[in-house]
Amino acid sequence: MSATQAPIITCRGIRKQFQDGDRTVLALQDIDLDVLPGEFVVLLGPSGCGKSTLLYLMGGHLAPSAGALRMHGEPMAGPSPTRGMVFQDFALFPWLTVRENVAFGLTLRWARDRAGARDEHIDKLVGMVGLSGFETAKPHHLSGGMRQRVAIARTLATDPEVVLMDEPFGALDAQTRDGMQRELMRIALAADKTIIFVTHSITEAVLLADRVVVMTARPGRIKSVVPIDLPRARWNWRNDFGGRFLELVGRLEELLGSEIQKTAVEERGSGKDA
Amino acid sequence: MRTFISRYYSVLLVLVAWEIAALVVNNAVFLPTPTAVAAVLGQLVMSGELAEHTSISMFRAVSGFFLAAILGIPLGIAMGRYRSWENFWNPLVSLTYPVPKIGLIPLFILWLGIGNISKIAMILAAAIYPVVLSTYSGVKGTPTYIVWSARSLGASEAEVLRKIVFPYALPHILTGLRLAMGISWILLFAAEMIAAQSGLGWLILYAERMLDTPTVFASLATIAVLGFLFDRAILAISHRLCDWYTERTS
Numbered sequence: 467m468s469a470t471q472a473p474i475i476t477c478r479g480i481r482k483q484f485q486d487g488d489r490t491v492l493a494l495q496d497i498d499l500d501v502l503p504g505e506f507v508v509l510l511g512p513s514g515c516g517k518s519t520l521l522y523l524m525g526g527h528l529a530p531s532a533g534a535l536r537m538h539g540e541p542m543a544g545p546s547p548t549r550g551m552v553f554q555d556f557a558l559f560p561w562l563t564v565r566e567n568v569a570f571g572l573t574l575r576w577a578r579d580r581a582g583a584r585d586e587h588i589d590k591l592v593g594m595v596g597l598s599g600f601e602t603a604k605p606h607h608l609s610g611g612m613r614q615r616v617a618i619a620r621t622l623a624t625d626p627e628v629v630l631m632d633e634p635f636g637a638l639d640a641q642t643r644d645g646m647q648r649e650l651m652r653i654a655l656a657a658d659k660t661i662i663f664v665t666h667s668i669t670e671a672v673l674l675a676d677r678v679v680v681m682t683a684r685p686g687r688i689k690s691v692v693p694i695d696l697p698r699a700r701w702n703w704r705n706d707f708g709g710r711f712l713e714l715v716g717r718l719e720e721l722l723g724s725e726i727q728k729t730a731v732e733e734r735g736s737g738k739d740a
Numbered sequence: 741m742r743t744f745i746s747r748y749y750s751v752l753l754v755l756v757a758w759e760i761a762a763l764v765v766n767n768a769v770f771l772p773t774p775t776a777v778a779a780v781l782g783q784l785v786m787s788g789e790l791a792e793h794t795s796i797s798m799f800r801a802v803s804g805f806f807l808a809a810i811l812g813i814p815l816g817i818a819m820g821r822y823r824s825w826e827n828f829w830n831p832l833v834s835l836t837y838p839v840p841k842i843g844l845i846p847l848f849i850l851w852l853g854i855g856n857i858s859k860i861a862m863i864l865a866a867a868i869y870p871v872v873l874s875t876y877s878g879v880k881g882t883p884t885y886i887v888w889s890a891r892s893l894g895a896s897e898a899e900v901l902r903k904i905v906f907p908y909a910l911p912h913i914l915t916g917l918r919l920a921m922g923i924s925w926i927l928l929f930a931a932e933m934i935a936a937q938s939g940l941g942w943l944i945l946y947a948e949r950m951l952d953t954p955t956v957f958a959s960l961a962t963i964a965v966l967g968f969l970f971d972r973a974i975l976a977i978s979h980r981l982c983d984w985y986t987e988r989t990s
Contacts, residue, residue: 522888525888525892526891527888527891527892544891545888545891545892546892546894547892547893547894549892550892550893551888551889551892553885553888553889555883555885557883557885557886557888557889558886558889559886559889559890559904559907560908560984560985560988561907561908561910561981561982561984561985570890570893570903571893571894574893574894574895574896574899574903575896575899576894576896577894604983604984605984606984606987606988617889620889620893621892621893624893624894630892
């Protein structure tokens with residue numbers, strides 16, 4: 467990741483506002499961010515800071531109110547299979563089986579010329595996320611962790627350059643979450659993907675990221691970018707580099723703490739008004 | 741057999757009560773016994789009369805029903821997915837929905853004559869409402885993230901409609917079709933009783949004039965069984981295609 471490397475995703479002067487009745491809510495302001503190819507970037511911020519909104523903008527699902535989003539220097543025009551998405555609530559297609567969910571992207575018209583190697587490719591992915599034997603199950607028969615693994619395999623099936631993940635482990639219990647973080651670490655080590663990952667968990671951020679982008683309370687701005695100068699294989703972080711890991715956690719806690727306080731004050735304030 | 745009895749014993753109970761009541765009344769014009777009705781039904785089947793009236797009625801009902809489905813499902817999808825369609829059609833649908841369709845039968849006869857066309861149009865006019873409204877609300881309820889997932893996997897708008905919006909709304913669409921089926925029968929018999937020379941509705945009216953109450957009941961029973969069978973058929977399709985929905989919500 468040399469400084470001269472061309473960014474894969476560029477955000478310049480991004481502003482996003484929503485209309486809530488006759489009130490205009492400013493969600494994001496002055497976002498400038500470059501993401502390099504192969505980088506694992508975590509967007510960290512208090513709830514309601516607009517970090518998910520920023521992710522949806524990068525996915526092409528929302529349009530910015532001002533500013534420009536580029537991929538490989540080209541302006542983004544809507545969603546694209548080069549930028550896969552994984553959502554907190556999995557967003558699986560409930561009427562399709564595990565296998566059909568994973569294969570979905572490759573059954574679409576744009577992927578016609580890829581259909582050749584499809585079956586093997588899908589089998590491999592289903593195996594990789596540990597769901598062999600569940601190919602014909604439908605999502606409602608799976609646990610939360612398994613559903614999210616289907617969603618991850620579905621996103622990887624089309625081989626996107628960038629994977630955008632919106633609090634993907636937020637709906638899982640602590641133990642499943644732990645396992646999933648490790649699995650994602652393994653995927654990030656094995657596949658040469660650019661990953662942009664939204665969370666409000668500081669340990670999750672330090673565990674996975676190359677860089678953590680800390681955002682302010684609403685309207686979301688970039689408060690600070692913290693590089694995580696640890697090797698990517700952090701399976702045994704406690705033994706291998708426990709001190710540095712906790713130092714980084716402490717630093718992020720400090721940065722985030724004041725923002726969480728701001729959010730709390732604002733919520734109390736608006737509570738009084740109502 | 742045991743499960744059959746446990747599932748339908750209420751029907752058997754009503755039949756027995758009816759039989760007893762009819763025996764007490766002892767007046768076949770006022771209230772014939774179920775066994776007498778069954779005997780008349782047997783005669784109507786043997787003479788081929790029932791098949792004739794049933795087939796013409798079914799042709800009218802099923803034609804109207806299918807037209808309602810063919811026109812109603814796309815309209816409901818467009819209204820649920822596109823704001824401009826919603827804005828255009830919503831007031832029209834809401835305004836005309838409460839109009840009693842049976843009250844329109846004389847008008848339809850005036851405009852379209854007394855043949856099959858006016859009856860099929862009548863059924864279409866009434867049955868399309870539940871199809872449109874159920875499809876519309878099903879499509880409206882499609883979670884944004886599911887659509888976004890598909891878009892991120894490279895789905896075009898046409899693919900989103902065909903592969904995401906339609907299957908997601910299908911349980912609701914089928915509910916709408918069930919309601920439409922019931923309405924189709926009701927409208928059909930009303931139309932046949934006002935202007936027809938054939939069909940089960942006409943048969944009822946004719947038998948009433950002849951004071952042939954057992955035939956009235958026999959026709960009503962045929963209608964009930966037909967409606968029941970069609971409903972079960974749609975329900976079976978729904979269970980087959982929408983197991984993800986029925987299993988999740990039960």
